[in-house]
Amino acid sequence: MKISYNWLKQFLKVDWEAEKTGELLTDLGLEVEGIETVESIKGSLEGVVIGKVLTCIQHPNADRLKITTVDLGNGDPIQIVCGAPNVAAGQTVAVATIGTTLYDDKGEGFVIKKGKIRGEESHGMICAEDELGLGKSHDGIMVLENDLIAGTLASKVFNIEKDLVFEIGLTPNRADAMSHLGTARDLRAGLIQQNITLELISPSVSAFHVDDRTLKFDVVVEDSEKAPRYTGVTISDITVKESPEWIQNKLKAIGVTPINNIVDVTNYVLHEIGQPLHAFDAAKFRAQKVIVKTLPTGTKFTTLDGVERELHEEDLMICNGGEEPMCIAGVYGGLHSGVTDNTTSIFLESAYFNPVAIRKTAKRHGLNTDASFRFERGIDSNLTEYALKRAANLIIEVAGGKVSSEIVDLYPTKIEDFQVFLSYEKMDRIIGAPIPRETVKNILASLDIKFNSVTEGGLGLTIPSYRVDVTREADVIEEILRVYGYNNVEYSHKLNTSISFSEFDDVKIENVVANQLISQGFNETMANSLTKADYVSLTEILNPEHNVTMLNPLSGDLGVMRQSLLFSGLESVIYNINRKNSSLKFFEFGKTYHHFESGYSEQKHLTLFVSGNRTKDSWNLSQRSSDFFYVKGIVSALLQRLGVQNVKTTPTKNDIFSEGITLSIGKIKLVDLGVVKRPILKEFGIKQEVLFADFNWENVLKVGGKSQVKVAELPKFQAVKRDFALLLDKEITFSEIYNLAFQAEKSFLKEVDLFDVYEGEKLEEGKKSYAVSFLIQDENKTLDEKQIDKIMQKLQQTFEKNVGAILR
Incomplete structure (x- = not known):
């Protein structure tokens, strides 16, 4: 705000x-x-002065240029070349001197410099009003009143605020x-x-009066629960035009763009005293009648932004006499009912709408306006008539016209102010130290809280209607404390705490892992648990039916709780890439959330994201890109640090990876890691490779440090390791290579591992290169070269026959 x-x-x-x-x-x-x-005016016209044009002659080398001499009040006239068609001797003008910075309509500055134009020197610029930000005209230079003195600062003449x-x-x-x-x-x-007592000056509305009753509107409120108070008045014979500078300057200062004098007044009063208003073109209402009601679900309505929306049966609408919708009450106006340049009379609305109803409607349609922002949080029900009079007075001041009806004020059930009893004993207990009773009374009085009763034990209080958030004794105590000052409360220097015993400290384990990752150049991220519902459609392993949906989401981007940490992590990746930080190492501890038939489920995860180079640019280091093998090493080191042993590697079944593996112990899955699929990266605008590792943290904690040590006799005969560099179609996965290898050789093949993947310009279109290692061992004898070659030949033939592999 x-x-x-x-x-x-x-x-x-x-x-x-x-x-x-x-x-x-x-x-x-x-x-x-x-x-x-x-x-x-940006720059405050610094460097711009009033000048007198002494002479004006034709430029010898340009038909459209003139050479002028201008008196700037310092006794030394300067020469300026000017292209304005209306420049002439004897004029009083605004001159931007050398060194002055002027700004265009986009706020970009340019400096006035000494120069030559078609061979003639020019020592400044005679300005048009748009060049100074004083208007939009560029037809010629500004010609000012002749009584202005040369050398006067333009900022004083134009009253820059x-x-x-x-x-x-x-x-x-x-x-x-x-x-x-x-x-x-x-x-x-x-x-x-602070012992400074100042009067609070509120705008007077005593000048409000009804001029005639020639434009009476009937108002019917059919749903007084959603619209507890509704007031309105008509104003006729108005002229719609630009607002005066003092209104425009106030609105621009707080970031509100002026539109026209009528709309600007409603915005002005909104930000001045906090009451939203709406001005309708009175000519757009049938039978001069306003009906406040709900309409059937599916009713079409085009809002001010040109979007056609389908209404819900609980949306409160402002309708005309023909029961046609004109405005979504308290949220957004209609395209065809607002004030235009042709409007001559208006119906001005000021109301108190039910906060819950407005919030539901605003969120249902994805709208967030200044009006709905206030109505949703609760405004002062006693302010509506005062704000209406204030706005009517301002409209007549800036647009002319007259009040053409009595004020309609429908308020069937008055909203009563809250009554609260404040106990001194409870106040002292909550604050932790006593506050002088007279100080308490002075604070409450300064907050417009009235005293109904005063006793030794406490105070009976009436809360003003504008404090809709103060409804309990604890709220009153909070009000006292914030005005008294939290820093002024004396506190004890003694600290009492309790120590809890935990047999297994998972927080300590997290810190150990975090420290190891940070030492390897990782940064920790903390993403929002709320995310887009559409993300689950990027993978088949996530089910939209398992989304935990927010009943009242803040926005469409925060509609569900995340089923995976991948997508929020990729948002962080592209955020950094867009800011020229492309070498990334992130980790996050977080939870995923699912809604199964059996109930809700939360699972703790640790995720790693690696992209770009392994290290930052340095003169003494050669750069190496992060790859699958590099990330696998990081993951393996973490598991070893946690005491996880005998990890089995299998191809992953997770379809978020183009290439990936799963690390597990028995049937307990610990980690999925691999290269994120390009179609998923494309959804986020990521063009570089991203490697992702997802630890099921609860499973890791189950097996971490608890694995039983199994003693087995070391093989007496040496294992042999051989590698293949295979040229494959991009569609072939490591899972297929892994399974084919064990199908071809069941006796002596012990391990199959993928240690490098390459896709680049040197390969054919649609191809990739796999570097796969094979561990071969006979537990009963030493394998000779013939046996090894036979096994490797069998593997090669299997890959060539089944997946069309070519040995590189």
Whole structure:
């Protein structure tokens, strides 16, 4: 949330430096994340001065250029070459002097330099209004009033406004502070604790009056549960145009783009006092009637962004007399009901909508607007009429017109303020130290909390309607504490703690593994457990029916809990690659979540992601790309560090890999590792190879350090290791090679291992190269060369016959 300091000072005449004010706001719970300087015109026209054109003659070498001499008030006229068709002697103009930086409509600056134009020197630039950011016209230079004195700074003539804007990280419960008035209320309470008492100045609406009753609208609220209070008024004879500069400057300072004077006023009041409003073109309503109701599921409605949406039966709609939808209440307006340049009369709405209903509708349609943001969190039900009058006054001020109806205010059941009893004893116990009772009363009074009763044991309190988050005694205590100051609470220097005994400390094991990975150049990542539901469609091993779905997701990208750590890891990979960091080593400890027929399941995993070069660029190291064998070595070292022995290697059945293996002990699967398939990488925009290892951490902990030592006699006869470099079709997997090898040689073949995969320009299209090792051993005698060659020949023939392999 952005708060303008100039705007804030309209409510509270505070003269503190912005940094000091920001510190106090942070102490009050409105955390200031940054303070930005904002100018109504970028650069504040620094270096631009008023000049008088003394002479203007035709450029000798260009038909469209003129040579002027301009007095800048320093007694030394300068020569400027100007291409504007309207430049003439005797004019008063704005001149950008040498060294001045001007900015285009994209905010990019360019510096005015001394130069020659068609052979004639030019020592500055006579400016058009768009070149200074004072308008959009570029038909010619700006011609100013002649009474302006040469040499006067343009920033003084055009009243450039500078502002300081606070970026506040507001917590969701503080709906009351989502405006300049709300922030000023909190700041005032904080200043009182600093012994500074200032008056809170709220905008007056006493000037509001009804001019005539020629445009009366009937209003019907059919669902008062979703719309507990609804107010409206009509204003006619308005002129839609640009807003005055003071409104535009305020909105621009907080990042809101001005649209027209009517819409700008509704946005202005929204950010000023926190009440969303909506202006409808009155001519678009049939029978001058407003109906607030729900419509059947499937009803089509086109919103302001041009998107046709299907309504749900619980979506509250603003409809016209013909019961046609005009606006999604509290969320988004309709394409055909808003204010346009041709609008001459409006129906102005100010309402209090049910927060739960608005939140469901906004999330259902994937919409997040300034209005829904506030309605979802709860606004002040007593503010609607005041805000309506405030907006009506401003509209008449900036657009003309007159109020043409009485205010309609439908409020059948008044929302009562919360009543809370504050126990001093409980307050002291929760805070941990007593706060003087008079200080407590002063804090509560500064927060507009009223006293119903005062006893020795506590206070009976009425909470103001705008504090929808303060409903319990604990909430009141929190309010007292944040204004009093957490740093002002005295605390004991004695620390009490309990020590728990655990026979098996899995956190310690995680730290051991993390330290080993960090020593190998890995960085730990912590990804969100919420992810996109569509990711499961990238692999057949994950089932969409097993998704744990959020009932009320924050967005479509956070709709389900992850079934795999792969996809969130790939998001981190592409994030780094896009920022020129392509040599990556990541690891993450995290959980996966599944919804099976038997119930919900959580599983702990450790995942590794490796991509790019093994080491950072260095003058004394030759670069080597990370490959399958490199990652397998890292995985094997981790398992050995954890005491996992006798690991069996088999081809993986996991279809996320183009090449991969599974490491296991018996039937207990420990790790899947391999090269991630290119189609999956393509979904994330990753063009380089990514190697991925997925540890089933719970299984690793089961066998880690607990493997029984089996003693077996060492083979008396030496094993022999031979390698093949096989040229294969890309579709062939290591699993096929592995199985064919053991089918061909069951007696003496002990191990088959893949230690390198190559795909590159030197190979034929659609081909890849496998480097496969074979361990051959006879436990009863030493194998001779003939036997070994016979076995290897049998393997070669098997691969050639079954998968078309070619020995490289």
